Amino acid sequence: MNFEFTEEQLMIKQAARDFAVRELLPDILERDAKCIYPERQVKMLAELGFFGIMIDPQYGGGGMDSISYVLALEEIAKIDAATAVILAVHNSLTAYGIEHYGTEDQKQKFLPSLASGEKIGAFLLSEPEAGSDATSQKTIAEDKGDYYLINGTKNWITSADHGGLYILIAQTYPEKKHKGINAFIVDRNSPGITLGPHEDKMGMRSSDTHSVMFTDVKVPKENRIGEDGFGFSFAMKLLDGGRIGIAAQAIGIAGGAFDLALKYSKERKAFGTEICNHQAIAFKLADMAVKLENGRNLILKCAWLKDQGKPYSLESAMAKQYCGDSAMEITTEAVQIHGGYGYVKEYHVERLMREAKVTQIYEGTSEIQKIVISRTLLKD
Amino acid sequence: MKILVCMGNVPDTTTKIRFDSEMKKLDTNGVQWVINPWDELALTRALEIKEQSGGKIEKVSVINIGKADAEPTIRKALAIGADDAYRVDADPTDSYFIAAQIAEVAKAESFDIIMCGIESSDFNDAAVGSMLAEFLDYPSVSAVSSFEFNDGNISLKRDIDGGKETISVSAPFVAIVQKGICINPRIPAMRGIMMARTKPIKVTDPVATDSLIEALTFDLPVSKAACKMVDADNTDKLIELLHGEAKVL
Ligand SMILES: Cc1cc2nc3c(=O)[nH]c(=O)nc-3n(C[C@H](O)[C@H](O)[C@H](O)COP(=O)(O)OP(=O)(O)OC[C@H]3O[C@@H](n4cnc5c(N)ncnc54)[C@H](O)[C@@H]3O)c2cc1C
Numbered sequence: 162m163n164f165e166f167t168e169e170q171l172m173i174k175q176a177a178r179d180f181a182v183r184e185l186l187p188d189i190l191e192r193d194a195k196c197i198y199p200e201r202q203v204k205m206l207a208e209l210g211f212f213g214i215m216i217d218p219q220y221g222g223g224g225m226d227s228i229s230y231v232l233a234l235e236e237i238a239k240i241d242a243a244t245a246v247i248l249a250v251h252n253s254l255t256a257y258g259i260e261h262y263g264t265e266d267q268k269q270k271f272l273p274s275l276a277s278g279e280k281i282g283a284f285l286l287s288e289p290e291a292g293s294d295a296t297s298q299k300t301i302a303e304d305k306g307d308y309y310l311i312n313g314t315k316n317w318i319t320s321a322d323h324g325g326l327y328i329l330i331a332q333t334y335p336e337k338k339h340k341g342i343n344a345f346i347v348d349r350n351s352p353g354i355t356l357g358p359h360e361d362k363m364g365m366r367s368s369d370t371h372s373v374m375f376t377d378v379k380v381p382k383e384n385r386i387g388e389d390g391f392g393f394s395f396a397m398k399l400l401d402g403g404r405i406g407i408a409a410q411a412i413g414i415a416g417g418a419f420d421l422a423l424k425y426s427k428e429r430k431a432f433g434t435e436i437c438n439h440q441a442i443a444f445k446l447a448d449m450a451v452k453l454e455n456g457r458n459l460i461l462k463c464a465w466l467k468d469q470g471k472p473y474s475l476e477s478a479m480a481k482q483y484c485g486d487s488a489m490e491i492t493t494e495a496v497q498i499h500g501g502y503g504y505v506k507e508y509h510v511e512r513l514m515r516e517a518k519v520t521q522i523y524e525g526t527s528e529i530q531k532i533v534i535s536r537t538l539l540k541d
Numbered sequence: 542m543k544i545l546v547c548m549g550n551v552p553d554t555t556t557k558i559r560f561d562s563e564m565k566k567l568d569t570n571g572v573q574w575v576i577n578p579w580d581e582l583a584l585t586r587a588l589e590i591k592e593q594s595g596g597k598i599e600k601v602s603v604i605n606i607g608k609a610d611a612e613p614t615i616r617k618a619l620a621i622g623a624d625d626a627y628r629v630d631a632d633p634t635d636s637y638f639i640a641a642q643i644a645e646v647a648k649a650e651s652f653d654i655i656m657c658g659i660e661s662s663d664f665n666d667a668a669v670g671s672m673l674a675e676f677l678d679y680p681s682v683s684a685v686s687s688f689e690f691n692d693g694n695i696s697l698k699r700d701i702d703g704g705k706e707t708i709s710v711s712a713p714f715v716a717i718v719q720k721g722i723c724i725n726p727r728i729p730a731m732r733g734i735m736m737a738r739t740k741p742i743k744v745t746d747p748v749a750t751d752s753l754i755e756a757l758t759f760d761l762p763v764s765k766a767a768c769k770m771v772d773a774d775n776t777d778k779l780i781e782l783l784h785g786e787a788k789v790l
Binding site for chain 2: 179
């Protein structure tokens with residue numbers, strides 16, 4: 162057992178931190194207020210290799226481990242959760258999916274442009290009537306011999322507009338239910354793809370989220386991932402890993418709010434003393450710190466298991482549920498510690514509290530994580 | 542041409558500084574070490590110049606005088622983009638000692654341009670650069686805030702009272718750089734971090750040199766007194782405090 166980070170892991174964490182403070186913090190309030198996509202920053206992160214962080218160097222990536230990845234995501238999310246979700250979807254879902262389940266041809270064709278950040282990845286699973294219940298896919302991928310014909314609508318798609326490469330989940334054999342579902346690599350610019358308007362969200366406002374409509378979109382057969390009917394099982398495997406990324410994002414948001422609350426509590430005075438000297442505030446800080454530590458340890462354990470090639474679906478469900486719920490609690494307390502100042506935008510905790518909410522919702526709600534956890538416990 | 546960038550290994554600038562019980566040595570417990578910020582700027586500019594030089598600058602090396610525990614910081618410099626590194630295995634006791642050691646390597650490896658930060662953020666001696674130039678018998682240019690390399694013609698700008706002085710210089714020389722030399726220090730990229738694994742750090746023993754400085758004791762600055770608030774209408778009170786207590790009137 163070894164709790165020490167390696168020199169490289171620390172270097173990556175620091176690089177992410179330096180980048181976030183220098184490049185993301187200065188315009189975050191404006192991007193949040195006006196829903197501006199971090200175009201410049203995404204380009205810089207791409208140049209630094211954060212969009213290929215775990216991809217094998219033979220496809221142009223950095224070949225770093227999952228621990229480095231979650232440390233980087235956490236540092237980015239501390240400052241800017243919207244940029245963190247762009248990275249998380251791209252790395253944990255799109256890039257990982259192609260690298261681990263794609264054919265050699267697919268890897269050579271698609272990974273280099275993902276690794277360089279020339280193309281940003283998106284993952285299209287949710288539908289207007291298929292969220293938690295992802296088995297009830299209504300988007301149809303009709304087998305036409307040498308291509309599939311796609312029709313249907315996907316909802317809530319992160320990076321739908323700025324993303325260049327989609328992983329699409331769709332139904333080929335409705336009678337087979339989830340066993341008839343397939344996964345495809347789809348170019349965002351394929352004829353027949355149209356986007357709904359930018360969703361006006363509570364948080365993650367600087368990331369673009371749209372519904373995506375497919376009308377007679379042709380996808381070549383060679384773009385299907387895995388065997389015929391592998392799509393649902395593929396999506397679930399991806400989400401197991403994706404949840405570690407979202408947990409890291411959640412704990413980043415929470416850590417950012419905690420740092421601000423800790424600092425503020427040592428500066429703000431009430432009743433003749435700094436508010437951290439009031440036990441009610443000091444105990445809040447203690448509770449927040451314990452949750453942060455627990456959350457981080459859960460995430461690191463998942464990342465370690467993943468790097469060791471060991472199973473991690475139970476642990477990643479635990480991490481996602483715990484970190485998402487803790488992020489909501491910690492950010493709410495951070496606002497409370499700031500009093501009225503916490504309720505205005507200038508102090509950032511208001512935004513962090515809004516950002517935290519969605520970590521209990523996407524990539525499986527907290528309730529769904531508890532279903533995964535309890536079913537695993539109750540199995541046989 | 543070859544550039545050598547001198548880099549100090551210093552406590553992170555946000556470190557809470559503590560000394561041992563005799564107030565003679567820095568207490569290094571829990572200290573996070575970083576590249577001296579000015580040296581990091583020098584390195585960034587050196588790499589930019591190399592990239593724009595069309596091959597005229599073959600390599601950028603870094604040198605550190607320090608023990609093995611400085612290697613993580615050295616590897617960060619390699620991850621940022623330095624081609625290789627030298628470490629002289631000795632405690633960096635004072636500026637004279639450090640400059641003597643760097644001079645030895647610079648001479649042996651015949652570097653054309655030597656860049657160093659104007660001072661270190663820990664001891665603020667601001668002496669290594671000039672001493673090094675003396676040891677090497679090279680010209681030195683201090684307070685350099687702009688470094689241009691056009692097809693081998695080197696033009697430097699120095700900050701002087703009320704303005705800037707532009708000078709042209711030919712190698713070999715020592716450039717002592719300060720803020721302004723580049724916009725921001727470079728953040729290491731994944732590729733750089735990966736490549737740093739295989740870049741060489743050449744370790745050599747120090748040459749015999751005396752340290753000329755012995756620190757008798759260190760003092761911590763007195764903590765800032767709490768801010769006193771005076772009612773806006775009460776100017777008499779303000780004058781009384783400025784006169785009687787702060788003694789600035
Ligand atoms: C900002 C944002 C970005 C997103 N990005 C993407 C993306 O890139 N790609 C993508 O595919 N999707 C994305 N999503 C969609 C997200 O994954 C879904 O919203 C999520 O899975 C929940 O689905 P739903 O909204 O349909 O809620 P529902 O499934 O309708 O759930 C409603 C409520 O019922 C609860 N519930 C449902 N079933 C059960 C049950 N069996 N037991 C107990 N409680 C239950 C849920 O926990 C929730 O509280 C994004 C969503 C948001 C908000």
